[in-house]
Amino acid sequence: MSKGTVNINVHHVTRIEGHGNIVLNARNGKIEKLEWQVPEAPRFFEAMVRGRSYEDIQTIVSRICGICSISHSLVATKAVENAIGVEVSEQTDKVRLLMHFSEQFQSHVLHVGYLVAPDLFGAPSVVPLVAKAPDAVKTIIGLHRLANEWSELIAGRITHPVTLRPGGMTKVPTEKELRELQDRIKKCMPNLKVVADVVFSVAGNLPNFERPTEYISLKQDKPPTYTFYHGEIGSTDCEDTVPVNAWKSVANEYVVDQSTAKWAKWHRDSYAVGALARFNNNAEMLSSGAKAIAKKFGLKKGCCNPYMNSIAQLAETVHVAEAAIQLIDQLLTKGVKPETVRVSPRAGKASGAVEAPRGILFHEYEFDRKGNCVGADCCIPTNQNHANIQKDFEKLVPEILNESEDSIRLKLEMLVRAYDPCVSCSTHMLDVQFVE
Amino acid sequence: MFDAGNQKSKIRLQKSTVVLGLGNPLMGDEGIGVHLVEQLARTAAQYPSVDFLDAGTGGLSVLHYIEGRRKAVVIDCAFMDEEPGVIRRFTPDQVRSRKVLAHQSLHEADLMQVLAVARQLGQGPEQVVLFGIQPERVELGQGLSPTLTDKIDEYISLILDELKG
Numbered sequence: 001m002s003k004g005t006v007n008i009n010v011h012h013v014t015r016i017e018g019h020g021n022i023v024l025n026a027r028n029g030k031i032e033k034l035e036w037q038v039p040e041a042p043r044f045f046e047a048m049v050r051g052r053s054y055e056d057i058q059t060i061v062s063r064i065c066g067i068c069s070i071s072h073s074l075v076a077t078k079a080v081e082n083a084i085g086v087e088v089s090e091q092t093d094k095v096r097l098l099m100h101f102s103e104q105f106q107s108h109v110l111h112v113g114y115l116v117a118p119d120l121f122g123a124p125s126v127v128p129l130v131a132k133a134p135d136a137v138k139t140i141i142g143l144h145r146l147a148n149e150w151s152e153l154i155a156g157r158i159t160h161p162v163t164l165r166p167g168g169m170t171k172v173p174t175e176k177e178l179r180e181l182q183d184r185i186k187k188c189m190p191n192l193k194v195v196a197d198v199v200f201s202v203a204g205n206l207p208n209f210e211r212p213t214e215y216i217s218l219k220q221d222k223p224p225t226y227t228f229y230h231g232e233i234g235s236t237d238c239e240d241t242v243p244v245n246a247w248k249s250v251a252n253e254y255v256v257d258q259s260t261a262k263w264a265k266w267h268r269d270s271y272a273v274g275a276l277a278r279f280n281n282n283a284e285m286l287s288s289g290a291k292a293i294a295k296k297f298g299l300k301k302g303c304c305n306p307y308m309n310s311i312a313q314l315a316e317t318v319h320v321a322e323a324a325i326q327l328i329d330q331l332l333t334k335g336v337k338p339e340t341v342r343v344s345p346r347a348g349k350a351s352g353a354v355e356a357p358r359g360i361l362f363h364e365y366e367f368d369r370k371g372n373c374v375g376a377d378c379c380i381p382t383n384q385n386h387a388n389i390q391k392d393f394e395k396l397v398p399e400i401l402n403e404s405e406d407s408i409r410l411k412l413e414m415l416v417r418a419y420d421p422c423v424s425c426s427t428h429m430l431d432v433q434f435v436e
Numbered sequence: 437m438f439d440a441g442n443q444k445s446k447i448r449l450q451k452s453t454v455v456l457g458l459g460n461p462l463m464g465d466e467g468i469g470v471h472l473v474e475q476l477a478r479t480a481a482q483y484p485s486v487d488f489l490d491a492g493t494g495g496l497s498v499l500h501y502i503e504g505r506r507k508a509v510v511i512d513c514a515f516m517d518e519e520p521g522v523i524r525r526f527t528p529d530q531v532r533s534r535k536v537l538a539h540q541s542l543h544e545a546d547l548m549q550v551l552a553v554a555r556q557l558g559q560g561p562e563q564v565v566l567f568g569i570q571p572e573r574v575e576l577g578q579g580l581s582p583t584l585t586d587k588i589d590e591y592i593s594l595i596l597d598e599l600k601g
Contacts, residue, residue, distance in 0.1 A: 046575050048462060063462045066493025112495060127549055131554045138557065143497060148500045158501070159494035429570050430514035430547050432531035434524075 004029030004401050008409050021077075022412050024393075026401060034397055036389045036416070038261040046376040050395040054080050054166055054345055054371040061363070061378070063162040065422055067110075069104040070151060070162045071356035072363075072378075074229070078352030079363045080166045083247075084371065086343050091336065092168045097229050098327050099154040099161065100354065101320040104228060106147030107357035108275070108313040111420050112199065113140030113256035116310045119414050133310050136198045139191050146188050153177055155261040159412075168341035175336050182328040185321050189289070191395035192318050198294055199314060203297060208412050213304045213388065214268045216250065216276045218355050226278070226285035226319060227266035228355040234281050236302075237267040244353040247362040256387075272349060273359025274419065276303065291317035306392055309418045313357075345371025356381050358420055371436035382422040389419055450555050451600070453486045454561075458512040458547070460493050463585050465571030472591055473562040483599055493546035504545040505561040506541055509598055511591075512547065514568025522570045523591050525598070527563075528552075536564075567595055 008024040023038040045064050049057050057080055062073040074096060088096075093344035114126045117136070123129040130137050148158045155161030155171050163171045173181070219241050220231030232241035233250050242250055253262040265271060279286075279294070283301040286294065293315040294300070299308055359381030366375035392415055400408055410431065457473025459466045470490050476486040491501055496532060502508040515534075533548035547566075554560035569591065572581040580588075 046577070047461065048578065060462070064493065064496055066460075069492070114496060125549075127556070130553060132446055134557070137553075141557065141559075144496070145500050145503075148497055158497050160490070160492045243543055259528070313601055430512050430516075430566070431533065431535040432514060432526075432548065432568065433534050434516070434530060435532050436527070 006401065006405050006408060008405060008412070020389075020416060022393075022416065023414065024397060024408065026397075029401060031397060031401070034393055035258045036386065036393055038259040038386055038421075046378060048245075049365070049373050049376045052373050054084060054365075054367050054373065055345075057373060057376075058164050058166075058366065059160075059162070063119055064378070064380075065083050066159050067107055068103065068356045068358065068361070068422065070099055070155055071354050071361055073161045073164050074100055075352045075354045075361050075363045076365070077164045077166055078351075078354065079365050080367075082350035082352055083342065083348040083365050084166065084346050085348060085366055086167050088168055089339060091172070091331070091334070094327055094331055095154060095169055095172050095336075095347075096127055096164070098331075099151065099169065099323055100229055101324045101327070102147055102150035102154060103324075104320045104355075104357050105317055105324075106144060106151065108317045109140060109143045109147060109195075111143070111357070112139070112313055112317075113195070113309055115417050115420065116414075117199065117202075118181055118402060119201065119410070119417065120205045122205075133198070136195070139198075142189060142289065143191055143195070146184055149184070150181060153181055163344075165341050167343035168339050170341070172336055172338065175332055178328050178331060178336065184325055185328075189318075189321060192321060196296065196314055196318075199311075201297060203311070204214065206305075206310075207396075207414065208305070209392075209399070209411075210295050210303075210305045210413075211392055213306075213391075214266060214271040215280040216266065216271045216384070217278040217281045217360055218272050218282055218353060224285050225240055226282045226287075226323075227291075228278075228320075233353065233360065235266060244362070245351045247353060247364075247379065251362065253379065253383070258390075259386060261386055262379075262383045264384040265387055266330075270391045271384065272306065272388045273381045273384045274309055275316050275357070276306065276309040277359060278355060279303070279312040286315060287319045287322035289322050290315040293318050301337070306388075306415060307418050310412075341382075345369070349375070358382060358422060359384060380422060382419070385419050385421065389416060390422075437502075449502060451485050451487045452506040453483075453509065454501055454502055455486060455488045455509045455599070456491045456511065457489070458491050458493070458498070458510065462576065462578060464573040464575050464577050464579070465569075465581050466513050466542070466574045468513050468569045468580060468584055468591075471580060472511050472588070472595065473587070475592055475597060476494055479596065496550060498545075498547065498550045499559065502554060502561050502564070503550075503559045507563040507565070508561040509565050509567065509595065510547065511567045511595065513571045513574065514566075516568050516570055519569040520562070520570050520572030520581070521587050523587070523594060524568050524570075525594065526568065528564050528566070539593065557588075565598060567580070567598075573579065 025033040079168035118166040156163040219234030353363040362379040457469035459469040461467030535546040
């Protein structure tokens with residue numbers, strides 16, 4: 001037992017990667033310091049697109065994030081099209097939605113399988129989990145492989161899509177390819193159930209913690225949809241939605257001493273975005289299989305346990321698989337035709353929004369009459385969640401301060417992992433010492 | 437722009453060898469792997485059994501790029517305590533990873549760990565060769581440092597030797 005005296009400093013300042021730091025100092029049950037710190041250098045991606053043509057924006061911003069590259073490309077394309085006044089065909093819209101589903105599927109499978117499952121199984125990472133639960137890991141990897149091939153087919157490659165252009169797509173899949181993809185997705189459904197069963201077997205290890213929270217996501221009423229791509233900005237704290245172009249009145253970004261990343265708030269001190277936010281705003285529109293997953297885990301609309309974000313991700317994984325099967329049917333019924341994309345630049349300024357796997361993502365661009373970018377602003381889901389992580393810490397820690405330091409540290413780390421923050425967008429995958 | 441080979445070869449039609457370029461070209465020298473594979477892809481016609489792929493910052497997706505291959509050649513910016521611009525060829529057995537993962541996010545990855553998972557699952561290639569390039573400048577901004585830019589031909593030549601061998 002810690003007896004209320006704790007010194008936790010999960011500090012990961014590794015060059016410029018800027019992992020978040022968890023700092024907790026408590027003495028005799030009194031909290032002296034408790035901070036979620038994000039010391040990353042400001043990214044200034046907006047500066048990189050200034051002066052660039054409207055045709056290049058989506059390609060550049062796809063590199064902001066390797067996990068959410070489709071979302072960044074899609075939202076940029078939408079914002080550019082809004083700014084220069086272009087509407088896309090129904091076919092383009094559906095193909096892009098299918099592309100977007102692949103990223104939700106991939107990211108959620110990876111997050112639940114590689115980041116959350118090790119916690120639930122008591123493994124420090126996925127590497128030892130391979131030995132503990134090899135079949136589960138192989139099932140996850142199989143689903144991950146499907147997601148990769150799905151995005152490769154529609155986006156032109158696994159990460160950093162190349163088929164998106166303002167006004168349309170440079171390549172669309174053939175009907176034969178779509179049928180094959182649909183068949184693959186149908187065949188994966190039993191494997192999704194296996195993953196859900198495995199997670200369910202250890203779901204008792206998800207901490208039981210709640211904090212009333214404002215949840216923000218896209219909402220779409222016409223037609224009623226569990227939306228990732230269309231609609232306006234909605235909140236669990238209000239009935240009315242806000243147009244996407246007014247996103248700055250929602251995010252209200254501000255700076256704090258403990259973090260170089262911006263924070264956000266709307267009706268309360270903080271808000272949350274992500275799978276649980278989408279679930280809390282739109283749960284009744286989930287597919288039948290996704291609803292069954294939510295029911296199995298006792299996930300109900302109004303849930304304010306942030307650890308349940310991973311369960312909402314599981315439900316969404318089933319939803320996007322079932323929705324993709326339907327979407328492919330719709331595409332095949334109408335027939336898929338190659339399209340010619342012709343767009344003329346003009347001056348304009350507008351925003352776009354999509355739901356990235358981690359939550360609502362906003363991009364705004366302004367162009368001169370030649371179509372060169374003169375201004376840009378990106379608001380990523382992780383920055384919108386930072387304040388909420390801090391507020392969760394402040395409610396959680398007093399409730400668990402009598403637990404061991406290891407237990408407190410694990411619960412704080414699991415909380416951060418539940419949000420899956422995007423705080424490191426360059427990989428630095430190799431940091432090695434030669435041993436021979 | 438960042439368009440190596442346009443990834444025409446689907447994974448399911450994969451070739452026996454894959455050359456992967458990793459990194460983020462918006463972060464200076466961090467993008468050296470992507471820059472190099474983009475150039476190498478121009479020689480693809482001379483290497484019919486090799487896929488040249490820009491894997492960017494896909495992290496764990498490396499598992500699927502290398503699965504089922506006979507050989508994987510991975511090019512990335514690497515911290516190796518060398519002078520900026522130095523390129524080193526090595527195999528996974530020749531190094532020990534110093535990378536500390538926060539395990540907070542999918543957005544971080546340790547290539548050595550990804551390769552270890554592939555090996556544990558029996559899904560790794562028979563042979564893995566890495567080309568690490570010590571960066572001079574890893575910070576926001578497109579384009580390589582002059583130190584690395586001046587050595588591009590040397591890097592390309594070394595990597596092509598690996599494919600010829």
